Amino acid sequence: MSLLSRINSRVREEGYAKTLQYGVLVGADSFTAYLRDTYLDLKYSDRLLRGNNVSSFKHLGANDVFHTDYSVMPLLFRNLPVSPDDVLVDVGCGKGRVINYWLSQKYKNQIIGLEIDPDIAANTARQLANHANVKVIPGDAIETLPSEGTIFYFYNPFNEEKVVKFEQKVRELTRGNQVNIIYYNPKSLHVFENSKWSIQRFDFERDFGVKRWGRLNKYHELAILTKKHPCIK
Numbered sequence: 001m002s003l004l005s006r007i008n009s010r011v012r013e014e015g016y017a018k019t020l021q022y023g024v025l026v027g028a029d030s031f032t033a034y035l036r037d038t039y040l041d042l043k044y045s046d047r048l049l050r051g052n053n054v055s056s057f058k059h060l061g062a063n064d065v066f067h068t069d070y071s072v073m074p075l076l077f078r079n080l081p082v083s084p085d086d087v088l089v090d091v092g093c094g095k096g097r098v099i100n101y102w103l104s105q106k107y108k109n110q111i112i113g114l115e116i117d118p119d120i121a122a123n124t125a126r127q128l129a130n131h132a133n134v135k136v137i138p139g140d141a142i143e144t145l146p147s148e149g150t151i152f153y154f155y156n157p158f159n160e161e162k163v164v165k166f167e168q169k170v171r172e173l174t175r176g177n178q179v180n181i182i183y184y185n186p187k188s189l190h191v192f193e194n195s196k197w198s199i200q201r202f203d204f205e206r207d208f209g210v211k212r213w214g215r216l217n218k219y220h221e222l223a224i225l226t227k228k229h230p231c232i233k
């Protein structure tokens with residue numbers, strides 16, 4: 001639907017005043033987001049990270065390279081406190097915005113980005129080379145998954161066949177460690193619906209009181225998965 005027809009249908013449904021009010025709010029939100037994206041990108045990556053890339057690794061189940069919006073990140077991570085011993089892993093880190101967000105929170109933790117596209121991984125590693133606590137590992141996350149990881153961020157990096165492999169691998173590799181997965185817009189959540197994980201689901205509107213508009217209109221669901229101790233059934 002074109003912008004004009006969207007505006008027309010909104011005017012028909014809600015009238016001119018409400019449509020204008022909505023337009024002003026969305027405009028202000030987009031402008032604030034633009035400033036925040038620019039600031040965080042330049043501060044940590046020294047370049048603007050805007051834009052998506054079509055993946056050259058679709059034959060390996062990869063999804064395209066797109067970002068979690070910075071505006072959503074405080075909501076994603078607010079329900080899981082990070083302790084100094086946690087090792088944070090972004091599974092499919094792309095251009096590194098989630099790592100930038102973690103750095104902006106002043107975490108001194110070990111941070112690991114896994115990225116299948118070697119060119120993107122190399123750029124992201126170069127951008128973050130000044131941060132001794134950050135490492136970007138190129139390759140397939142199923143092969144490079146670090147056993148020391150305790151908090152894994154997961155934003156649909158790959159298709160479901162691969163999610164099944166990831167679920168197994170992360171359990172086997174991390175054995176007795178405490179492990180949490182922050183799963184944003186959890187498209188393949190049922191893969192984790194077994195006796196090995198406890199699952200907390202959050203809806204931004206219902207649980208965080210966040211209304212759907214502007215950039216937050218996109219995805220509103222989050223799951224936090226906690227690996228059960230092997231002795232707990």
Ligand SMILES: C[S@@+](CC[C@H](N)C(=O)[O-])C[C@H]1O[C@@H](n2cnc3c(N)ncnc32)[C@H](O)[C@@H]1O
Nearest residue numbers: 062065066067068092093094115116140141157
């Ligand atoms: C949706 S993007 C998410 C980027 C970043 N995590 C974020 O939220 O801003 C998914 C990323 O996962 C990468 N990816 C896909 N399959 C992968 C795999 N098997 N191993 C590592 N990275 C992978 C893609 O190249 C892409 O950069």
